[in-house]
Amino acid sequence: MNGTPDMSSAESYGDERGLDPREAAQLLDRTQRQAQRELDFRSPWLSLLAAAVALLAFGAIWLSVRGQHPYKGPTPAGLIVLYAVVLIRIGTVLYAYRRATVGVSGHSVRRRQAEGAALGVALLAVYVVMAALAHAGASDGVVYGVYVSTATLLVLGVFWAARSAVREDWQGLGLSIAIVLVAAGSAFAGPRGVWLSDGVALCIVLLAYSAAQAWLLRAPRSDT
């Protein structure tokens, strides 16, 4: 933002038109909704995209491992699809985040940066432990199947749950608890099945979350 006007040299425009209480309540409700929509990077469309990404990414890995006997782990082709869709997801989230936070400064911006750094370190640790497990002689099915998919989702889910709880974001808390349950439950499907189970279950959870977000954006408020 360049050259914003000096607030001490204001023109004398006024908008002192009286408001009917009902009119004021409608204006307040409309403005609050619009502000929350514009300042929050999360949206039903972004969640819908996340559902597609989860299905495509985990589905591609499942297709690459389902015929392996013994289990060797995701093939390069499967990993290329996984990384491509994950990069698309990261790109869209960053775009939405930057768009929503243009002109916003203060505590929450610094807090989000710190959270992002903490999440990055936690995800990196998942892959360090994966290398340690392989080094210790754990089977490919455990290291490159059950562990890597489950641990990644657990870290993401627990991180988001803690973040949502601090902000009293109950919708986000519900989503993250569902992700943790999906991760833990899918681990029982074994090294091949875990990818399919994660992909399908996450897709369903994210579709439900997207629908809930859309419904809440449309639902009338009861507080004013």
Place this chain on the structure above:
Amino acid sequence: MTADTLDPLIHAPARLQIMATLAALPDGDALSFTRLQDMIRLTPGNLITHLRRLEDADYLTSEKTGAGPASRTSVALTHRGRAALDDYTETLRGLLNGL
């Protein structure tokens, strides 16, 4: 209870929009003047007038950083401003329930 019981500083369309928009930010965050102007679609002069009135009442604070074309003005609700908006909302709810 009548509409006269509503805080006259907030009970004007432009100022109500300013307060409601800034209240959507987490406590301690500020919004740049141009982003606020984009969001509530007021002319710069009109927006400044209303911001100054709210600042005089200690409902918001403004901070200007930089100088010349690179200057940037940010505005944020104060605790007093947030409390005033909460009171306004409560009073409005009471009025609507009484209608």
